[in-house]
Amino acid sequence: MKKYLRWQGLLGFVAVIGLLAGFIYVFAGWLIKLTIEEAGGYALGAEVNVESVDVNWSPFTLTINEFQATDPKNPANNMLQFEQAGAQMDLWEYLLGRYVFEKVRFTEVAMDQPRQSPGEVYTSSSEDGKGALKEDVKDLAVSIPDLQTLLDNSNLITVQRAEELETALDEAKATYQQSKQALPDKEKLQAYETRIKALKETEIKTVEDVVKLQKELEALKDDIRADKEQLSKVKDDLVASKDKLVNAGKALKQAPSEDWQQVKNKYQLDTLEVEDLAHILFGEKAREYTEQAKELYAFIKPYLPAGSGDSGEAGIDKVQVGRFVHFVDDNPMPDWLVKDGKISLITQLGRVEIDLSEINTQNWLRNQDSQIKFFSDSFSNGQLDGNFAYFMQKSGDFIGDGQWAVEDMLFKKSEPSGAKFSLQQAGISAKGQLKLNNSQIDSDNSVQLLQPKFTSTSGSPWIQEVIKSLSQQASIPAEIRLDGSAFAPSIGINSNMDQIVRDSVTAKAKGELDSLKTEYQAKLNQKVADKLKLSEQEVSEITDLNAWIEDSEGTLNKLLESKIDDFKEQQKEKLKDKAKDKLKDKIGNIFG
Amino acid sequence: MLTQILKLFIALNSEDSPKQIAYAFALGMIIGLTPLLSLHNLIILFIAFLVRVHLGAFFVSFALFAIVGELAEQPFAQVGEYLLTMPALESMWQSLYQFTFFKLAHLHHTLTLGGLVIGLVLFFPIVYLINYLVLEYRVHVMAYILKLRVVQMLKSTRIFQMYEKLQGV
DSSP states (O other): OTTTBOTHHHHHHHHHHHHHHHHHHHHHHHHHHHHHHHHHHHHHSBOEEEEEEEEEETTEEEEEEEEEEEETTEEEEEEEEEEEEEEEEOHHHHHTTOEEEEEEEEEEEEEEEEOSSOOOBOSOOOOOSHHHHHHHSOOOOOOOOOHHHHHHOTTOHHHHHHHHHHHHHHHHHHHHHHHHHHSOOHHHHHHHHHHHHHHHHOOOOSHHHHHHHHHHHHHHHHHHHHHHHHHHHHHHHHHHHHHHHHHHHHHHHHHHHHHHHHHHHHTTTTTOOOOOHHIIIIIHHHHHHHHHHHHHHHHHGGGSOOOTTOOOOTTOOOSSSOOBOOOOOSSOOOSEEEEEEEEEEEETTEEEEEEEEEEOSOHHHHTOOEEEEEEEEEETTEEEEEEEEEEEOTTSOEEEEEEEEEEEEEEEOSSOOOSSSEEEEEEEEEEEEEEEETTEEEEEEEEEEEEEEEEOOOOOHHHHHHHHHHHTOSEEEEEEEEEEETTSOEEEEEETHHHHIIIIIHHHHHHHHHHHHHHHHHHHHHHHHHHHHHHHHHHHHHHHHHHHHHHHHHHHHHIIIIIHHHHHHHHHHHHHHHHHHHHHHHHHHHHO | OHHHHHHHHHHHTSSOOHHHHHHHHHHHHHHHHSOSSOHHHHHHHHHHHHBTOOHHHHHHHHHHHHHHHHHTHHHHHHHHHHHHTOGGGHHHHHHHHTSHHHHHTTTTBHHHHHHHHHHHHHHHHHHHHHHHHHHHIIIIIHHHHHHSHHHHHHHTSHHHHHHHHHHTO
């Protein structure tokens, strides 16, 4: 036996075990502190600090002092911090591979608090979408237009039409002047009459006289025809000019109405639609809370043992490799369990006390719901009360159900918000219920804003009007519904806020708009009238000239067609008579 | 660790039984491949101290295989997961689970079981392999190694001489 065993080796074994046990006993606190800082930092991607960890061996209790977890997206702040966490742990269960906490107490838990010095960030974090959220809250650009701005607008149809009329007027004037100069005057007409009279009185004795007369007649006719053609051209020009002027005048008369239509479309004066204010106000808050829940879940997820249905998700870092596989036991226990817990949470609105009972992720083992109750009697001067219970089934299905209510809460921002539209102060009463089925959320919430006061940084008089009207409301109710994925829920908001805006502000704005319309159109009409007056004068002059032309044309036609032809016939007849007389004389001489 | 390496070196070049070195190496391997703070490791440590195996080889092996174990955590856990969730073995695990020792030894932990099973499977092949390698070393390599200048220098160090005295070589 001695050949195989060395009994003195037992001393060495005891010494090694003793040293190991002694090391653990003495340095347990330091080792746990180191583990929390290293594993937490690895999982979070940012510095995790623990001031100290105290270990009490009977009963086995861990006390973590001054815990701070840096926010990787904002290293100047802590994502989570608490003053003290005490956990009374069942050591025997721990040795069997389970984490069973009889009592857990967290004091002064707070999120998003500034650090004394910025924490180290180990991994670069992606954009959290907060910026995009802010961008979603668009500027409320709707505003009642200023009259002078409208009138100074060079794109006004009226201005364009007035310019067109002016051009037409100038053209018409030029045409009129040219026409007047080119027209045969009265003297010229009289000269024609004198020439015709002279021709009529011409004595024709010989055939040469006839030829000469014919030539003079043709010359007179050519002169008259030329003038007639000139008259006809002038007449056409004047008619075209007049038509152009009349059309431009008509277009100008319609221009103010068309301009008003354009202004109404541009400034949405008909519909008076504003941005969906309820979505901006309530949606932003709902998204904010969802983001916080998501961040909190991401923080604690690495510490949650995988459930039976969770075979490990790619891309999610695990703090530990491997897991305990538990089988049916007389006294089944979850992998981890918090039997009784209390958290004192400091929020911006006040201290919230949270009671935890039977918290674990394997509820089917003990067939008990996990219960979370929260209460605050100083939640921004009001009262908060709520509870949430969940049950994790063996299949991995998660079913949660909760209710919450807030009464007489006073919401007040200490400083004016820089937002385009924000709630500055209001009394809030609200209640809601929440159902979770795996990662699907179904939540209905109702909120009453009492005596709300809104603010805006927008200089738009329209928004100021909206703010004023909303601030005059005694209460503004809203129904907020969340459904879909719990981490990116679709948020439906039903509030009569927009209706209040439409009802009150629209009515008020309508009078202003009507007077604006009247004044605007009066000013435009005035602009139009001067031009139209000028154009009408011009048209009248053109019409007079046209009448004179037509008269002259008639005179010329008469001269051409009647008198000269008559004269020609007379001269022909005279010549015929003379020829007959000559023939008679010759015949008389022959027979006589 | 340098001390342990020297001890191993001395053992390799001494008349110590190659089996003592081989078994020590295999025991060290099991501790190295499985999570350190486990009940079965306490037993292996106890055996290593009590049975006449070469402690230097045991600790060197533990250090070497601890690195292997760290690198191969995932596949070891997968082996454990496979065994613990195998339907054919469920009744066996169910029976074993009723023993407190089984739970205290964390044999229902995937990494512990996976590492331990792989360690146990490799135990005798490692014993055989190391035994063979030591014998071959002593026959073919030892003389050449001892002539190396580095080894001569090492042997001239005070620590080596001190251990020579202690070992009585």
